[in-house]
Amino acid sequence: MTLRDVPFRPIDGDVTIRVRAAGICGTDLQILQGYAAFSGIPGHEFVGVVEAVSAPDDARWLGRRVVGEINVGCGRCAFCRSGTKEHCTDRTVVGIRGRDGAFAELLSLPAANLHGVPDAVDDRAAVFVEPVAAACRVLEQIDVAGRRAAVVGDGRMGLLVAQVLRTRAPDVTVFGRHARKLTIARQLGLGTHDPAAPDPPHAFDIVVDVTGRADGLHRALALVRPRGVVVLKSTFHGEAALETWPIVVDEVSLIGSRCGPFPAALDLLASGQVTVAPLVSRVAALEEHEAALSQARRELKVIFGMPGANLPGV
């Protein structure tokens, strides 16, 4: 079965979006390995144009280029009523849980989840709104201003998180193990740690682990100072063997971090404070999804681009 073979399943009350481009994320690769027991169409980073609406009130979205928040809550629980639908127990999540995703020509989503995309954000940048929003979530959770910050992981998410932290922290150091990706980090103006040098122990106020591996958390805990903060930004499946006593003795805070604010992400991309061009390794057609997903395991960002999408420089 290819992604094209799954028929479009519109959801009652939603708008229908014609996808222009969609990015492959680590979570998609995990889902294809069985995580979350999700059997629908994956893909939750996208930009598209609204093609049809269910409700007359939503007609203003018709023809607009949009990105979309990925959590759809029940609308009734305490989380939904307090504006945190991403923690609704009954939520569906685009391409992750109970709702088809964006690796398709058409996508169904409630109008309430949509954000219009300004002209300053082209399709290539718009694909990154969802992960940049997730990176911006860190700024909502902790005070980064003036702190010594490190990012463990030099992949696509690491290079976004580092750029977002740099909007508040004077210098941000990326720890990775891929010379090629660290070179791109430096091209983005980020500091990098020499993979051949020993890690500076307890040198950072804030360390964000975006490796999605157990050893990333270990490394982050060794890099953070006493009373510092480690942010867990990527999911890792399987058990990590963790010594917890240093967390107690050093009074470290370990904070899980997931989805974030789309308006902040659109602002950072429109103003160029977050740059995505060097992160795009390849644009693939939907028909090539097997090769594209395989390449996404090794490369930075691989994007599905539909005919007519504005994906400059590729």
Add this chain to the structure above:
Amino acid sequence: MTLRDVPFRPIDGDVTIRVRAAGICGTDLQILQGYAAFSGIPGHEFVGVVEAVSAPDDARWLGRRVVGEINVGCGRCAFCRSGTKEHCTDRTVVGIRGRDGAFAELLSLPAANLHGVPDAVDDRAAVFVEPVAAACRVLEQIDVAGRRAAVVGDGRMGLLVAQVLRTRAPDVTVFGRHARKLTIARQLGLGTHDPAAPDPPHAFDIVVDVTGRADGLHRALALVRPRGVVVLKSTFHGEAALETWPIVVDEVSLIGSRCGPFPAALDLLASGQVTVAPLVSRVAALEEHEAALSQARRELKVIFGMPGANLPGV
């Protein structure tokens, strides 16, 4: 070798304290099993009377009944200069690291670490100042007011933490597995969870794990709500196998918590907001330390009481 056989080793510049009573804590039991590679006299919960001083300025402490903060910093590093000597890299810690402890007749400590004990706090209560201060640390780290709070662990530290949380939170539920200790929790006016009933999933805003076991952390993570806080209050040695992805998906904060403010602890004990009488299982003489330490592995609080100490009701 018995504890009595270790000669008193006064430290230059310190005051000398004649110990009146000292409590056995889980950390002491771990130290005796090899934790922290500490080979001196253990014991860090104590009350005593200042018997000698090194500096004329410290003469005002002579003859006073005191408790003492256990961390002694270098006095020069950024942590010491900011008043957080408990994170000084070169610190010594009474009975834990580089400095003899209180399971002895005499104890050496800098005068700067001392707090006078008011008459309203008898020797039995004063022994609990250090662990109650550690419990009060949670109130410095997170806002407990009006939150649904749970404590996992029904041991001596759990029953102190629960009482301290109750000074700010309307109701606090203790989760344990010892009927006898849970009965004492109820005598203290605390809520308890029936060990035979299933745990309510994600029911608490704040969960403090004081079990000192890997499964305590697992249980705490299952009890806390999305965006809630789990406080790790006791050290556990050895690796815990931990699934970290629920921390990310639920955006849980996991916060290590160690030493706390002595003045707050003295206030809570003096006012009776924290009650210790039901927690004391036995008072032992120093000569009986082997039996006492063994009993401390099963019972709530076991205290070494010196001749003349004021330990009512025992």
